[in-house]
Amino acid sequence: xxxxSQDPRHKITKRGQxxxxxxxxxxxxxxxxxxxxxLGQGPEFLTYFQNEAQLxxxxxxxxxxxxxxPKGSFSTLEIQRTEQGDSAMYLCxxxxxxxxxxxxGPGTRLxxx
Amino acid sequence: xxxxxxxxxxxxxxxxxxxxFNCTYSNSASQSFFxxxxxxxxxxxxxxxxxxxxxxxxxxxxxxxxxxQYISLLIRDSxxxxxxxxxxxxxxxxxxxxxxGPGTRLxxxP
Numbered sequence: 051x052x053x054x055s056q057d058p059r060h061k062i063t064k065r066g067q068x069x070x071x072x073x074x075x076x077x078x079x080x081x082x083x084x085x086x087x088x089l090g091q092g093p094e095f096l097t098y099f100q101n102e103a104q105l106x107x108x109x110x111x112x113x114x115x116x117x118x119x120p121k122g123s124f125s126t127l128e129i130q131r132t133e134q135g136d137s138a139m140y141l142c143x144x145x146x147x148x149x150x151x152x153x154x155g156p157g158t159r160l161x162x163x
Numbered sequence: 164x165x166x167x168x169x170x171x172x173x174x175x176x177x178x179x180x181x182x183x184f185n186c187t188y189s190n191s192a193s194q195s196f197f198x199x200x201x202x203x204x205x206x207x208x209x210x211x212x213x214x215x216x217x218x219x220x221x222x223x224x225x226x227x228x229x230x231x232q233y234i235s236l237l238i239r240d241s242x243x244x245x246x247x248x249x250x251x252x253x254x255x256x257x258x259x260x261x262x263x264g265p266g267t268r269l270x271x272x273p
Contacts, residue, residue: 083260083261085263090265090266091265091266092167092250092252092263092264092265092266093207093250093263094263095260095261095262095263098260108260141206141207150195150197150212150254151209151212152209152261154206154207154208155206156205156206157206
């Protein structure tokens with residue numbers, strides 16, 4: 051399968067715990083995006099990378115959220131001290147620089163108890 | 164006001180019906196426009212880009228009105244398999260991020 055993959059697909063955690071999600075983009079894609087989606091809403095932009103550089107962060111991304119893409123390939127999104135309001139689907143998407151079509155991964159569904 | 168707004172839905176239509184979705188955007192600097200489709204509990208997938216002159220892909224027609232900051236999607240001869248949520252997406256020149264609307268859910272009934 052050469053699509054975008056995300057791991058884990060589901061995560062249940064207790065409030066206050068830290069969680070980390072991984073995204074593996076399509077191999078030749080140099081842009082990688084993270085979104086958060088809650089029920090009944092469209093995906094909300096969190097941050098994006100071009101290669102290893104994090105070029106834009108949403109104001110939605112509080113200090114508890116951090117994302118990395120150290121080698122310009124896979125990316126991780128970490129949430130520290132999780133809160134119940136962090137419960138959502140976290141989607142990763144990738145695209146090639148000169149193209150605007152984004153390809154989404156299946157998402158990681160987070161539930162904070 | 165949200166940057167991208169869509170018909171609230173849901174739309175319940177019989178097979179074979181024609182259905183139109185509307186979308187408005189508030190940022191006049193928006194440069195690129197798209198319709199994505201999202202099936203229940205699945206990831207969004209690109210349905211079509213929207214060009215200034217309007218464009219058609221089979222049963223799907225997209226229109227853009229920059230002056231009114233309005234985008235539409237028309238589905239003709241709807242099929243059961245068209246049941247999904249349709250997301251309107253815009254991209255601004257200043258930023259590189261994509262802004263998604265809340266989506267409009269369509270149910271095509273037999």
